[in-house]
Amino acid sequence: MRRRRVGASGLQVSRIGLGTMTWGDDTDEESAAEQLTTFVDAGGTLVETADVYGAGRAQEILGKVMNASVPRDYLVLAGRGGLPTGVLGDGAARGALLSALDATLSRLGTDHLDLWQLPGWDADVPLEETLSAVQVAVMSGRVRYAGLVAPSGWQLATVAERARTLGNVTVPVSAQIEYSLLSRSAEVELIPAARHHGVGLLAWAPLGRGVLTGKYADGTPADSRAASPVLAPYVEARRNERSARIVQAVLTAADGLGTSPLAVALAWIRDRPGVAAAVVGARDAAQLAASVATETVDLPTEIRAALDDVSVPG
Template sequence: MQRRPVGTSGLEVSRIGLGTMTWGEDTSPAQAAEQLRAFVDAGGTLVETADDYGDGTAQQVLGGLLRGTVARDDVVIAGRGAATAAADSPAPAGRASRAALLRSLDTTLRRLGVDHLDLWQFPGWDPRVPLDEMRSAVQVAVYSGRVRYAGLVAPRGWQLATVAAGAAAGPDPAVCRPVSAQLEYSLLAREAEAELLPAAQYHGLGILAWAPLGRGVLTGKYTDGTPADSRGASTLLASYVEARRSERSARIVQSVLTAADGLGTSPLVVALTWVRDRPGVASAVVGARDAAQLRASLAAEDMTLPAEIRTALDDVSDPV
């Protein structure tokens, strides 16, 4: 699998990443182990996790797999916190103070059983906490060896620009400058193109795109209803999927289905390839229930969309 730099930083990641949101809940530890093996065997490196995935269960599952299924050095771990603290975290929910951020980081490291995160992603804005205090948390984390690089989670364009510009003007820009922005991005969710993506490119941040399959809707599985074994039918994720189902979405999905038929591939591969190769995207992060679903996503590694199909998908999904 090809690797890309994250923005203008020295950090490199696989251009398809592995998400762990459902690990320990919809995805059993055994299924997670099979996924991680398949991902690393295919050359994947970026594994994304967060302290609120299953109230910490996902991180515990991943930590167990790092102690036997794959080697720690085989993966680039992107951890996220602490906008919403997990149940066993001492960090107050919704706060990005230095104390809350560092406690959340230590909780994540303990669950994973590792001494550092390759990428630590934190909320881009908390109006109750000075930005200098948030930057100081990054400084402490990097200087102590607990973090290699820092990034932002779902900021607005002006927030990203404020944080990046402030870090560049601070006392230690090489340490405190964010290198990435993680956000939802797909043919069904292109709102970030208005301000956030241009701001990220201007300030040298790479994009980690989550839900590149439109929360599963772009696979075409919901065209004729909700399959009983799908995420849309699960208690945990039904509302998450439903938010991406609409008349507009149906038109976009039909275009993806048509493109996939013409290319002799799956709609999943078409939708994932479209996101993966958008300007500024360092990696498209996919989640899967089992290894079979993950391998279907990894098939996108061999696909490049023809210009005319990419243009057609751009037009039909244009958010304007």
């Protein structure tokens, strides 16, 4: 699997990342171990996790299977903090962020995150305080790089400029956003800001929450996420008339190329300007292997243009 630098930084990650959102809910420890092994054997390095996944259970499982089967140095761990509450404050308060980071490291059984992604925007906490927490984490060796989760364009620009103005403060290198043929709103404001500030994109839900695979074209399969009580609302948000038109275009392109809809959709997002990696989740190792196999798929210019046109944001 080929690797890319994240934005203008020196951090390198595999073009496809492994997401762990379902670990601890729909994915048990045995299946998680198979997924991680499949991913690393294919040359994957980027593994994304968050303390809100399975209420921390996802990180516990990742820590167990990682330390049992994969050398830590093989992975780029991207940990996303939640919005903890406690006596040290909540949201983006320094105490809350550092406390949550320590809890994440404990669950993962490691002494550092390669990429620490800060959640949201907290208008109740001075930005300088949040940035000071990042610097403490970096200087103490608990974090190598920092990024943001789902910022708006102005928020990303504000954080980057403030960090540079303060000096000796880690500037964000990444922004984790939902980005796919079904979700392109980030192109209006966020992505131009990211390009200007040298920030790389980690695209989550690159398959439109599974809808772009075409599995829902004729209904809801019993073993799909849309059939899961936990994940059904997450998938249904991407099932509408516009999505159906885009999915049909993906199906047509896949048929013409002799490949799968999954490969078409993933190759499209993987090679969008500014994208460092597309982060995929999987039900099992076989499904993950299908995503990893798209590494060899490159879309012809004509097909990419057609998909651009049918999915252009309103």
